[in-house]
Amino acid sequence: MAGDDVLGRIDPRLCVACKAARGLCGIDPCPLLQRVQHHLPKVRVAGKDLFGSSPPSLFVGRHGYPHVTVGPMLPPEHLDDDRAHRLDDPASWMDSLTIPDVVGLRSGLVRTTHRVRVHDASAPDRITRLSQELAVAARPVDTEVHLSRVPRFTAAHVGEFTAPHGPTVEVERAQLAENVRVERRVEAVTSDTDLLAQEGLVDLYRNGTDPYQLERILSAGMLGRGARRRLVPTRWAITATDDALGKALIGQVRDLPTVDGPVVHAAERFGNRFFVLLLPRVWGFELVEAWLKGSFWALAGPRGDAAAPAVPMGPAAPPGPSMPSAPSAPRAGPVLASDHEDHRGRTAYAANTTGGYYATRIAVLEHLIRIRCQAAAVVLREITDAYTTPLGVWVVREACRRAMAAPGLPFEDAGSALRHIRRHARSPEWEAEAPFLRTALRQRTLDGFP
Numbered sequence: 001m002a003g004d005d006v007l008g009r010i011d012p013r014l015c016v017a018c019k020a021a022r023g024l025c026g027i028d029p030c031p032l033l034q035r036v037q038h039h040l041p042k043v044r045v046a047g048k049d050l051f052g053s054s055p056p057s058l059f060v061g062r063h064g065y066p067h068v069t070v071g072p073m074l075p076p077e078h079l080d081d082d083r084a085h086r087l088d089d090p091a092s093w094m095d096s097l098t099i100p101d102v103v104g105l106r107s108g109l110v111r112t113t114h115r116v117r118v119h120d121a122s123a124p125d126r127i128t129r130l131s132q133e134l135a136v137a138a139r140p141v142d143t144e145v146h147l148s149r150v151p152r153f154t155a156a157h158v159g160e161f162t163a164p165h166g167p168t169v170e171v172e173r174a175q176l177a178e179n180v181r182v183e184r185r186v187e188a189v190t191s192d193t194d195l196l197a198q199e200g201l202v203d204l205y206r207n208g209t210d211p212y213q214l215e216r217i218l219s220a221g222m223l224g225r226g227a228r229r230r231l232v233p234t235r236w237a238i239t240a241t242d243d244a245l246g247k248a249l250i251g252q253v254r255d256l257p258t259v260d261g262p263v264v265h266a267a268e269r270f271g272n273r274f275f276v277l278l279l280p281r282v283w284g285f286e287l288v289e290a291w292l293k294g295s296f297w298a299l300a301g302p303r304g305d306a307a308a309p310a311v312p313m314g315p316a317a318p319p320g321p322s323m324p325s326a327p328s329a330p331r332a333g334p335v336l337a338s339d340h341e342d343h344r345g346r347t348a349y350a351a352n353t354t355g356g357y358y359a360t361r362i363a364v365l366e367h368l369i370r371i372r373c374q375a376a377a378v379v380l381r382e383i384t385d386a387y388t389t390p391l392g393v394w395v396v397r398e399a400c401r402r403a404m405a406a407p408g409l410p411f412e413d414a415g416s417a418l419r420h421i422r423r424h425a426r427s428p429e430w431e432a433e434a435p436f437l438r439t440a441l442r443q444r445t446l447d448g449f450p
Helices: 012-017 081-086 101-108 119-124 126-136 184-191 195-204 211-219 234-253 353-370 394-405 414-424 435-442
Strands: 049-054 058-060 067-074 109-113 115-117 141-147 169-175 263-269 272-279 283-291 337-342 376-383
Touching: 012 058, 012 337, 049 101, 058 126, 058 211, 067 126, 067 169, 067 195, 081 101, 101 184, 109 141, 115 119, 115 211, 119 126, 119 376, 126 141, 126 169, 184 195, 195 211, 195 234, 211 234, 234 353, 263 394, 272 414, 283 353, 283 435, 337 435, 353 376, 353 394, 376 394, 376 435, 394 435
Parallel strands: 109 169, 283 376
Antiparallel strands: 049 141, 058 067, 067 109, 067 115, 141 169, 263 272, 272 376, 283 337
């Protein structure tokens, strides 16, 4: 475990930019993630053979790409369908679980690994094929595996993109203990080898398939044209799914009338506070993230100043319109990051806010489709010290969906809406990191001409 003296020498701006993905501080493994060694379930496994109810779930690792690891995820026990499904159902965690609850729940899942090439998706071996069957399954599936060693539940594996999980162990043999039920539309799309992967994702989404299952299907290499199908690391599949679905929704939103006037939506969950400003403009989107003092990725180093990193750089690698209450104590300045797009969209990856950008964008777009309007959306995400452990991108997506589901607060003009956000936000500097917002406020609409 990294000591506080090491963490104290890391500029938090590096952590926010890296999120354990790029090794910017030069320390491997990430010293912040090494601190997460708590909230573990009291699970003991006597041998290498496991029989458990997969939610259903699989995991594809990214290290060593194009050689990756793939395998089913399962608890070391049989569960009824409701309990098993809840292990991989983020939407159900929002109202009843705390951060320790989520970590504890997910830490009971064993992640099994089996090394293959990403190109093997179209000609899978037995373990890869089993993982693909879990990806398309409509309900939990009892699964048997023989592991290379006895799994030890001694640490929670957490990250910014994927939900926590338990020990990672190589799988030597695996088989399903029951038949897999597959929804008819899922079977039709995954069997169509002439359909592009993005077309398949959009088709299934519009026909009601759970987006979290879409991530699994894409990750398992079950979409795309024939031999061009590839296994996709789970971390990448999450963002790719949000991006593909978001682009499809943007195509629909652009043909809708604009909202009547500025509207502000807000919500808070798991230490993530969202303020969403909808402006009566053509589609555009901006996400500003403010990592406040004590939030997970801004935990390291001195806060509130511009201290330079002392560690050598490594190689890059609730309902209603009420707002979250404003704090009364003085605060150090947050670490800010932002990305945006105008009505033309974006072609480059949102490298500053990463997966959170696409997860937030799709939550806003789903709301605009529901109300049959388009808008320029500016989102402020404040991450507070209550966000003690990274839980995955699903937190961003579901918390923003909660904000959009709450009744919006209308305003006569954009200035009034911004003043309202300023009164409740904990990061007064955020507007300086919002170039799209400044541009949108300068633009005149047709209604503004005499």
